[in-house]
Amino acid sequence: MTDVFVYDHVRTPRGRGKKDGALHEVPSVRLAAKALEAIRDRNGLDTSTVDDIIMGCVDPVMDAGAVIPKAAAFEAGYSTTAPGIQISRFCASGLDAVNYAAGKIAAGADDIVIAGGVESMSRVGLGMSGGAWFMDPSVNFPAYFMPQGVSADLIATKYGFSRDDVDAYAVESQKRAAHAWKSGYFDKSVVPVKDQNGLTILAHDEHMRPGTDMQSLAGLNPSFQMPGEMGGFEAVGIQAHPEIEKINYVHHAGNSSGIVDGSGVVLLGSKAGGESMGLKPRARIRAFANIGSDPALMLTGPVDVTEKLLKKTGMSLADIDLFELNEAFAAVVLRFMQHFDVSHDVMNVNGGAIAMGHPLGATGAMILGTVLDELERRDLNTALVTLCIGAGMGTATVIERV
Secondary structure: OOOOEEEEEEEOOOEEOOOOOOOOOOOHHHHHHHHHHHHHHHHOOOHHHOOEEEEEOOOOOHHHOOOHHHHHHHHOOOOOOOOEEEEOEOEOHHHHHHHHHHHHHHOOOOOEEEEEEEEEOOOOOOOOOOOHHHHOHHHHOOOOOOOHHHHHHHHHHHHOOOHHHHHHHHHHHHHHHHHHHHOOOOOOOEOOEEOOOOOEEEOOOOOOOOOOOHHHHHOOOOOOHHHHHOOOHHHHHHHHOOOOOOOOOOOOHHHEOOOEEEEEEEEEEOHHHHHHOOOOOOEEEEEEEEEEOOOOOOOOHHHHHHHHHHHHHOOOHHHOOEEEEOOOEHHHHHHHHHHHOOOHHHEOEOEOHHHHOOOOOOHHHHHHHHHHHHHHHHOOOEEEEEEEEOOOEEEEEEEEEO
16 A cells, blocks of 8 residues: 655634634635645645645534535636545544545545635534434434533543543643644744635634633533433433433533634645655555444543554654544544543644634644644654544544654
8 A cells, every 4th residue: 555644734713612603704615715725835736736625614514515616716716627525523533534635545545635624603503404313313312322422421431530620621721732832833834814815804812812711710600501401311321321320410511612714725645646746755644444333321421442553653752753633522532542541741732622613624734743843843753643532432543644
């Protein structure tokens, strides 16, 4: 199989996913086009050599519909020979886009692929694409369907994470993200979104609240107690896990991922593809995997898929220098660190989605880029990137510098 290299990556800032957010007036296709323009321009990319553009988009409807990566390629001025395809595996879509690209390159089908994702959550609301998992009893009954926040609280209850535990994690995420921005760690990878006149609309992650402390979080009420207790979803969780007598509701807006708009892409290719354009590889895709996991706990997939990937590759946790796990909810990361005895010193070292937000289809590609930059900054070698996924799944990728 052909080695697959990461040549570059870029992302937009993450705009607050509300009508008053800075990126609300920027359609999804334009966000995706901004990332495509940046990856092309900074690498001198001849877009006629691009074999495919693969983008995750969890809700590909309204102005995010109609094969958004191909539409974005038109807007970005790419060669008409560059095709596009959109995919969805819920929150892992952006990372799976990278993995699908890697698989095509490894198989020898493609030499240059751009992969990533986009989501405009202020314009296309969460869950707007609908689906049987939400709406069809023949599906959601055996899936133990419940809102993800109730599942996060079920995880916290089952594995013993208190309100103080999840709030303390959230405070640290905010501190780390603020420090990373202040220190310029994101400068080379975040490209400002500008309007048609070249004026900057947003150059900085907008969702961050660097002044967050335990006292301010203590004033927030649990977000998922009402759907859990009044909506009947707590009973669903207890039916799946009868060892739980009562769910302890600990998650709220301050220790859960932020709803935001954004796009990010990764430039991947074979050795020959990169050499043909004079590109220098930054990392190699060493391995990737997907898995289905407990549908009621729903968000413990990163544990299961990491075990699968380590077994598949013969690697151990000691071979991983840095970990990047999407902060969908604080308990998701706490459970991963608890299960593997991973130190917070090597986990999400520049903060995560609690501080900066989670643009669903784009996040996987964004965090892969974040950890690659950090490997280079620290002169380390190997990182594992993973995300939890709706309906109980997990995706993980191992990259290593070259």
